[in-house]
Amino acid sequence: MHHIQINGNSRPDEGAASTASLSTFAVPPPSVAISNYILIQTKGPLSAQQKQELRDKDVEILEYKGEDVYLCGYKPTTLEPLISNLRDFVTDAEVYHPDYVVEPDLKTGNDDDEAEVEVALHDNIGDNDMSRVVNDIAAQADIPVANVELHDRKACVKVPKSKLAQLARIDEVKAINEVHTRRIFNNVACGILEAHTPVGTANTTYKGKGQVVCVADTGFDTGSLAGYHEAFGDRVISLHARGRPAARGEPGNSDDPDGHGTHVCGSVLGKGDHAEEGEIEAPASEAKLVMQSLFDKFDKSRGPDPKSWNAGLGGIGNSYPDLFGGVFREGATIHTNSWGGPPQPYVERESARIDSYLWGNKDMTVLFAAGNSGVDIDRHPGHVDPHSLSPQAVSKNVITVGASENCRPNVKSPVAGNKPLVYGAWRSKFPFGPISVDNVADNPEGMAAFSSRGPTRPDGRIKPDVVAPGTTILSARSSQIEPGHHGESWGHSNDARWMYLGGTSMATPLVAGCCAVIRGALVDNHVPRPSAALIKALLINGAVPMKGQYKQALPNGEFGPSVDAPNPNSGFGRVNLANSLRNIVANQESTVYGYQDVTGDQSLGMDDQHRGEHAVTVDIPEDSPAALTLKVTLVWTDFPGERLQNDLDLIVAGAGVEKHGNQGDGSGFDRVNNVEQVVWKNVKPGSYTVTVRACRTTKDPQPFALAWRAFA
Template structure:
């Protein structure tokens, strides 16, 4: 079981003081009552919390706000009598929330340097952001010009040194203090590797290309900033260009955003570069949120958050959002308010699929991994980079010159691709896709560059990075969404789309820390009802009730095999379960996948011999199943071993036999 953690700080409840403000306080009162103006506690139970115990706590005015790991909860508790909680047989200990836990570890150094931070308020905070901001100005002497209120009055951004941040952490309504990191971009061969040409039952049936899907790209900008007079790859398919980093401009002098857009849904042709050049969803429609500011950074003076970007996309009926940007490397970052923002939005808008680049920090030294912040969110699809098949020399494509060059291996994970796991030990990236020497559309407002390869056509350019892999995956999501809608699923959930993508991914043979669940294979992910016989999917829901916290699906092996049997004597079963969890560094609703084949001992998702309490993506790969016994029963079980934070939890389940 994972240890409890707050803002990247592991702790034990027993080690915390009874009164964080005055640790020398004495007398019986010290043990029985909370300090004044303290409404947030951490509560540890003897065992996973059961439903009757949950109701008991509710009757005692305990509001369970976030599961922290290790049978420990962050709670709002307005009464002062804490002894009544400690006296409960199922409670191991309860203490006030310590201010030190509110500060990220990186903010605890005593170097005196001023840092820009986000002060995130507690859920149900007693004080408003305006009140806290005024209190900070009055007591700590921070200028109002250095303070802004963001994200619907739930975040205060300011600059201060360590001493001032420690004082701010003592304010009860403050939930966390997190350093603001500078953001950066993570800079038709790929279509072949991804098997992006998807058809129906025969070569003459429909080819799926992302029709009627709207994809939002949050990036530098788009071409010349004119949605009507576009680069040839996007003619007639740009719905809206939204300025964010600059007050009115949406053009792309950098070139990054236009290249990304082309990888999602570009549809062009170049005789000089070999013919058709397409993204993975060449019939989808585009919305661009231009993040580039006048200094070449992201967001500029805009106070919009990631949640605001997602909400804006949803308002325009765009259910796929792709992001090829993230924090500049300093160290591996924890699950933070950016992760929370994403997970909160997807858990409350379960039809929104969000893709994020894993990052280009694979060459950086680290104790565990590289992936953090946005890409560490549980509910996004974090995308790493695998190598392309193009012939190259010194990591560059040199058009039509083959002397001394080497063909890339799609099973290699790019050296720069950020590795997992996250600091929370979660599997990331989720998947990988080609990200080296990707040929895509060049912005007409960007200067020519041959850094990643020489193009002989000025309308097209090469680039490399997880930035390039991510939009290819976003286009695959658009195609999957199209196939589901044509099969009668009107509003596919992000969990179902992610489960299909992950279940269809193929192993590169590399470690999970590098490849996640494998390299995307779009054709292998598509399931067409009445046509695809060896695969299936469903969406279900667990309720926080004793008789409805388990789901069981029974399959018969023969129903998943061709009538005349497979070519081999044994087959491999793959089952993937995905759900969009509530925000929090730990799993808030821990549900588990368990698979049984015939009379063999069952296996749990990811770990095999025991349940996984860290990941909301779980997979069982069961090879060597004899194909001759067509009556073999396959049992898929999804259950909640611990009481859930909410009343219910939706999930998606996908299976295949090959």
């Protein structure tokens, strides 16, 4: 079988198991006679007929694992029928080994170290089997059944590490991952994003009217639907006290002693006046708000100084369907999250859960902050180190937002000696120039150094998707902030109703507001229920590449020699809302701008019921300027799994030339990303065919969205 990685583990016979320091991880492979789960390797993507032949042999495909390897359910007691009868397309088959189950970091340390873990079950475990499996987990962990918390086929338990190998031997267990604490990622920005720019022949300004955005964060100002910050007018629909719910006859509490949540809400849809800065207006200043208060209590373990307290987010809970689904029923189709965990690869507990919900709810747009784990401590000063995304941000189907720099170079910070803040204030993270001496908010073409970088692990997916300003962001201040909690590290505001904060936390709500505006424009232009994929495609297609900074100190800048292509620092670029809206409004007037939301019977698949490709023609008029660029973006919501489950190809052809998604001038195809883009410079007048082709569909059918525009 090919070299593969599952849950961070290589095949047991490739030496991965020998790296474990725990004495318990010499796990023998189970026999197919007692296991109902196998891996099969095929010669290539499976056709509809081949999938049926597998079903006829009692093989249930559960997940694609990369390199033509599939995880499958299989109840027969021998692999011989697969090897002998399906050899035309099945090259290998083996039992799913317990060594794949436990993530590598949990295999280190001492046997008696306690770990809080999530035990993820295989996707085909039925409700009738849950009670038995929970009993098995409790027995192997040597804990009471009542201590096994089960949500969405995943159980959370606290056990000594010596018990993990026993849990891994339970046949129904697919993966075991460590539970990490989630934490928050702590008027000029809108100008950088080109929000509020009139578009179309009617010069229409879109501000999210009719749209509902849910913010899941610490809390909302006073925690009341009356007497709150004036930036929100009468546009607050509901507050949900998830972190401090009603109990013992006392009402729940949604106020914001931390201040993070109120600031985030203001960046999505606030509007008001600052005593010195004038009008402060978020992108979606006419949208309405649903707020989920996640804060439960402060972690004061670092000492009595309020600035050192971390806000606990107990209100997130263990069920993403619960977090996303309830507010969706209130009309909130945009859900923004400025929190996450420490850097991790794609994990069952977070990434797969989120993707699973979005696969089943394809018109819900969910955003996550990339994280603030960017550091420059390796051997390449001036280049922020890769692979620092939070596990939520690694999810394929969310919009992952990184932070670029704002343009407020003169805002002074008390912690910087009443001078502008520089990245060297975080000495352990940015010890080298030129980053250490750089003003955090003086170059909108540069990335914020702290912004978490991609690509994702294990397979190198492009993330973040987009970036937006995230340094020295001025927004609403909660009236309930614990005195001294936030201080003024990001800058001093002379108006107590407003405060400066920074982080990917601040970039993400700006993009959420842009998504609400895009959705509102689609609804106004006769698309009553746009998919999340379409909103994401329009957002990304409108983004502009970052030019980077530090070029005088570093010949290749911070992005390397190719800044136009999507990259693991800024993704597909900085959001430009006006460009995205021109895709929608101009679509009524010109074929050079357009979009398609391809769903239902028109979706692609490799079975007998669905077509295998879709094509659209884009015409570049003869009287077009000589230096037009054609940009085409393809997005689809993929089935959950650390690898790409349904693989589509983007092909743009014209003038005797063919270009492929994310390949630049190369001739290959992208087998990793569910966002693909072709940027074709200096296109000649004529017809160009945009083709979307199904290469592999583990789960049929696959809807998708396209956006394209030609611009000078």
